[in-house]
Amino acid sequence: MPPRQTTDIGKERRAQPREAGQARWRTALTSIAPNKILIRGYPVDEMMGRLSFAEAVYLLLMGELPTPAIGRMFNAILVSSLDHGVTPPSTLAARNVATTGAPMKDSVAAGVLAFGPHHGGDIESCMRFLDSGLAIVRSGKSLQEAATTLVEAFIEDGQVPPGFGHRFHTRDPRAARLFQMALELELEGEHVRMLRGIERALESHHEGFGRVLPVNVDGAIAAISADLGFAYDLGNAVFLISRLPGLIAHAHEERTRQTPMRQIDPKDHDYDGSGERRLPEGRK
Amino acid sequence: MPPRQTTDIGKERRAQPREAGQARWRTALTSIAPNKILIRGYPVDEMMGRLSFAEAVYLLLMGELPTPAIGRMFNAILVSSLDHGVTPPSTLAARNVATTGAPMKDSVAAGVLAFGPHHGGDIESCMRFLDSGLAIVRSGKSLQEAATTLVEAFIEDGQVPPGFGHRFHTRDPRAARLFQMALELELEGEHVRMLRGIERALESHHEGFGRVLPVNVDGAIAAISADLGFAYDLGNAVFLISRLPGLIAHAHEERTRQTPMRQIDPKDHDYDGSGERRLPEGRK
Amino acid sequence: MPPRQTTDIGKERRAQPREAGQARWRTALTSIAPNKILIRGYPVDEMMGRLSFAEAVYLLLMGELPTPAIGRMFNAILVSSLDHGVTPPSTLAARNVATTGAPMKDSVAAGVLAFGPHHGGDIESCMRFLDSGLAIVRSGKSLQEAATTLVEAFIEDGQVPPGFGHRFHTRDPRAARLFQMALELELEGEHVRMLRGIERALESHHEGFGRVLPVNVDGAIAAISADLGFAYDLGNAVFLISRLPGLIAHAHEERTRQTPMRQIDPKDHDYDGSGERRLPEGRK
């Protein structure tokens, strides 16, 4: 597993001096020669059929092949946020662009822009939040003391900690499944433990928030991604990759099932798709 | 395999009458209830760990689970266009946004916007092109007659047919691998056959273009996606999904390895990543 | 007035050969030297305070200073589409991005992406439509015959001609004012006359559409911009410039008056701003 990047990128960059005499800039991702494309050193045509898309994405972002366990975990993380129906602002932004007859990619770009601090951005915030707790631990406190310190600071500020609470779900089924898999695949690390500690502190302080704040899917992705070694901005990017097909599916449905230039009311809709069903036994 | 949507969406929508008395609008993608998220009827937490991300994406876009063969094919399609180095306009757009200190998602959105008609958009154009050839076949011509008719029209217009030719590769290794897999997985259909016919017609007419025009990765994705039943705009969207992680990797590299507000010269760079290597034997 | 560019950009570019031996690429817009910025040859600091913003925009886009009459006309064109309330898809896309806590520029970009073919894009379509009418005139028909030919083709296709009809207004006050100003400033040309001819043809054929189709603000901008010599894509761009402040105002209002992550219902709102008022006499 590559070492975790925990530096605050935005902060340091402004002061970073330009390297003198650096004539050419450098890239370590992909090298192209006639009839040959190497991604992180591996021929892309050799990757095709041998790596799942999620494993290939992990390789590109992290620089090394995932272990099979990490490959399964990363596939599950990407599946977890695939779609959340028609009401999220990202879906509505994508549909509002689609209704004007704009190209598919324009709907996608508008949807991506709606993954702001309050919508997906919680992953990066939660990764930083967990690291701040681990910094307290490293200064000599117990994990639970650190968690309590963090939670009390949020209560004082009247804020909800990132990665907790959901406007709709009281127990986020995606978070539960991600933690179950991390346990089974033996991928739990200090960030998942820190998150669990915060969860316990929130339970014992729930009257400070006026409501129960269960961990949500963003919190689960944040903790597991941090344990896998993802940098802050890549943690957030994982959410973008996961959600992109949902934006596409909604834009396509808007284009094919609705009239153009309609006023899209987020409340006034019915689901008319497949009823609940189970995966066939054969699927693992 | 679901029936193929071949209608030209843009054209018909303008005339489509609003359904009278349709009080609520409808969606068939995802249904949300407290603590339950069903995508095309399947609980998302049940999909996690059991479907690869690519299979889940196929389900969301097409409405039904892929067969294992289609699942493998679709994973390979998504891997094929993962990244193409620093020189494509989409990568440069993403890096130019990253150098200003903008959020990751802004780089991604700018990169997505660069997937215009000449860059990725060829997939949709090629799907339409293949369907126009198949329409000629259905009118009574042989496949090779249809292919020749199409190619001669392009020579007359001084245009290159979509899905053929590459500014860099003379034999696109990604296209070759996709066709090999389609053959092995028994997923070749009439669109792949039409593409093959056009390839032959281009060879015998290559002097009309002044150069050889081998099929490229866009052409391969177009033909196979069309045989899988993807609608035109979804064929294009597949390319977006495939390429998104590349945009993210370049934006991340720009943020972490380069100084802000630099002038990004697409020619003046060196590759300093891993040397060429092979996948371990264990990987299928 | 510079000569009108009427070529269809998209079509011809693909075939255009790369100029051999062109070592450096060229730009004619702005030249920068230390402490000196020349826009189309004029020092920008000399333009400040002497040209209105609209006149400076005209200079940048068209290459020459506008006459005072064109300057007034162009200011009015830009004012005409400044804002159209909360219901257009562009406004809703911008607000849906704003509600996620994203930066202002992200709301703006999402709003811009919603200016698709059915929303603002009518300007470019209408410019092309008027030119197709003028081409018929140049082939020997009278203006009214040309208009009738065009209108009958749209009736046959079941389409509404671009620049006509409005889902809300039966007489678009912005179009009326633009035509009045074009008349007073003696800026009417063949495109305005062609539009007037089509308006008459639509009146006498209104039963073919099942409703009256008055000229709308897009049609008025299209005709006047074409007479001023704007290229097709710049006609559309004029609408972008005009509408940008509206996107900004709505994103700002969303950020300052609403709670984050709300579901934005386009119908469920009240206006609580200033009552109707008149400009003071002193304003021209």
Added chain:
Amino acid sequence: MPPRQTTDIGKERRAQPREAGQARWRTALTSIAPNKILIRGYPVDEMMGRLSFAEAVYLLLMGELPTPAIGRMFNAILVSSLDHGVTPPSTLAARNVATTGAPMKDSVAAGVLAFGPHHGGDIESCMRFLDSGLAIVRSGKSLQEAATTLVEAFIEDGQVPPGFGHRFHTRDPRAARLFQMALELELEGEHVRMLRGIERALESHHEGFGRVLPVNVDGAIAAISADLGFAYDLGNAVFLISRLPGLIAHAHEERTRQTPMRQIDPKDHDYDGSGERRLPEGRK
């Protein structure tokens, strides 16, 4: 002049409680009735021909008509950043999208996304920076003491204060002209004075930065916009409005003068437009 909004929007929003029982949401910008469009209470068709575009923008953003002096100042602010040649990342992002054959609006959106913290975002940062200086003044220090405190903090951090320094100009002609106009139009206020104090402190501390840091156009726009009462995010938005036509002009030039899918080198170009010229005497 409306009262200045100085609250930190992002911070407070998360905690803001949703108003109970608020059935309908409210907007104060524009009201639409059949054949009537009122912007801040004024009929848009009455504004056309009577207000310059810049004055109409000011009205929409600020809620009230500008005085003639503010109208002139705001026109000049918008002219100041109209274009800065081919090398800024925003221009390159727009051109990289244009070279793919994407619609004009896609180039514009990509360019807008490149107005990140280091590129245009300095306006908002500088407004906050000036307000932090004024807060020190209100706590009892002199303006020059406050300026020195701020400057010394930046030296310690190894950072350049927002609104100062330019990678190209040693004396930004746009800043000089904006300050001259603010003086002549009697629109200087405490933010301009604070900026002047910081300028003096930077001169006497220039060895701390290793170079002279003159005020740049972003700093001038920030100080004057703050004195005019613009909120932080609107100060930034003013730059977006100013720069949009430049993005459009570059995208249009890319589409009409260059071959598609070219690699855009920011250094390798020549200017071949009009030579330096002067505005005719008649222009004010």
